Amino acid sequence: MGINISSAVQVHALSDTALAELPSLLVPALGETLAMVGIVMLIVIVVGTPIAVALHNMAPGGLFERQGTYSVLSWIVNIGRSLPFLVLMAAIVPFTRFITGTNIGIAAAVVPMSLAGIPFFARLVENCLRDVPLSVTAAARASGGSPLQIIRTAQLGEAVPAILGGLTINTIAMIEYSAIAGTIGAGGIGYVAVTYGYQRFDNTVMLATVILLILMVTIVQLTGDALVRAATPHLSRRK
Amino acid sequence: MISLKNLTKVYGHGEQSLTVLDNLDVDVANGEILAIVGPSGAGKSTLAQCINLLERPTSGQVIVNGEDLAQLPERKLRVARRRIGTVFQSASLLSRRTAAENIALPLQYLGVTPAETKARVGELLERVGLSHRANHYPFELSGGQLQRVGIARALALRPAVLLSDEATSGLDPETTRSVVSLLRQLRDDLDLAVVFITHEMDTVLHVADSAARLENGRITEQGSLVDLLTDHDSALGRALQPHLSPAEPEAGSSLWHVTYDSRKVPSDWLQLVSAELGEPVALLAATIQSIDGTSTGNATVGLRAPAHLATAAFARHGLRAIPGELAIANAALDHSSDTRATEDLQWA
Secondary structure: OOOOOHHHHHHHHHHHHOOOHHHHHHHHHHHHHHHHHHHHHHHHHHHHHHHHHHHHHHHHOOOOOHHHHHHHHHHHHHHHHHOOOOHHHHHHHHHHHHHOOOHHHHHHHHHHHHHHHHHHHHHHHHHHHHHHOHHHHHHHHHOOHHHHHHHHHHHHHHHHHHHHHHHHHHHHHHHHHHHHHHHHHHOHHHHHHHHHOOOOOOOOHHHHHHHHHHHHHHHHHHHHHHHHHHHHHHHHHHO | EEEEEEEEEEEOOHOOOOOEEEEEEEOOOOOOEEEEEOOOOOOHHHHHHHHOOOOOOOEEEEOOOEEEEOOOOOOHHHHHHHHEEEOOOOOOOOOOOOOHHHHHHHHHHHOOOOHHHHHHHHHHHHHHHOHHHHHHHHHHHOHHHHHHHHHHHHHOOOOOOEEEEEEOOOOOOOHHHHHHHHHHHHHHHHHHHHEEEEEEEHHHHHHHOOOEEEOOOEEEEEEEEHHHOOOOOHHHHHOOOOOOOOOOOOOOOEEEEEEEEOOOOOOOOOHHHHHHOOOOOOOEEEEEEEOEEEEEEEEEEEEEOHHHHHHHHHHHOEEEEEHHHHHHHHHHHHHHHOOHHHHHHOOO
């Protein structure tokens, strides 16, 4: 961890941080943010996608309708979507400590971020799957596909561009959550922005973190857009 | 060969239950195209889903080549489904796969080796005349080409039965004709039993050997196309004929509606009837076509002869003539239903 609370407290200048010192402050923070978001997104995709597939196919008209199980799962997902991230993070501190043994740092931030991100992503992907025409699933069934084959080729396969769009939205939301997590000592850009920019009126750092966040979100958005284009034949194959 | 026996589909239970298909009996032999027609809500889509077993019938049998598929457990049903190829209304292709990759889908599901798949897909593309479009994505294909890919995909696993579920609905007339002639070609080449479900009556004349009419979940009429068209009692036969707007008869002459009512109507009946009645019969509207070598059709004519003489003269040549009032009444009936959907119009 490049930045921690003790080192931050030692720097007690009332003037703004010199430009030359910015990289040594921001680069490690950026690394922490990327690590947090990266780990969380990995967990979110791995756990959220199966939940979305289950939700979509247990709903009426799905491949394996289970009205009861669908309601329960949908209810659990809704709970995850109900709480503002700051409240969720505070509320599950005991759980986080139980899982990771700590309530500060990247590991501690990953737990609430994942818990918030998984249901978010599950709903996004469920929506994407719902937009795949039912006739495509019907054609796949008529072609003799097993449920797993149909889910992979017809449902997820057709929804890939939409899911990539959802992934972009979700990643940007996670960058935002990482900044909130930063305020309780998880580190990263958010932590730097709050301790230097907000608590110490260091305008240089404040401005630098703002620009850095804008850049990050822009890069994520542009990358997402490019991936969506590449995955959509009628956008990638213009003659 | 596919036979539906006592096929019944009921949705819901008890008081709320809705019988969508009621004891259907249908047989389609190899090399036969049966058109199933009916208005919206007659149960056509449900019937399609029961034939390709995407929906399990509530009771009754779906027998393909001697085996009843309706009661098979889920896993076996998936295998059994491969004997029935389905062509859907919107071709329902995977938008992110090329034509060739879409056709390969059933083979991929089955686990066919890539080399075999490639050979089979090439063969199928050639059969539907799309070899030059193999690597095109669906968005790069026309409606007719999409439907050809859908047909090729349906044939990938060499089914015994081909089910066409409104496959030509929404295509323009010329494209419909080319898809229909492809279906007939495939039926001949592969000896398929084809079930052609449609609400477009005019397509039926071009594609089918026989037709069945589905109304309120029941088959109300069924027979070979020629029999239906040459039987004046057949509502389906009448519905299959195009509706015509006749010209005004001359003053003093009356209007007659004439239908081909046998397989032996001479092609020069107009002259023969004119000679027998001793007056020229005025032709005001007519449509005549050959179905399996038999002339069928109807005409509206104007003449002055007394009714009993005219009826007898037409009857001698296998024609059935109804005086104009009735024909006009029929036309009025048609107009009264203008507000209904176009497909219902044809049933008026």
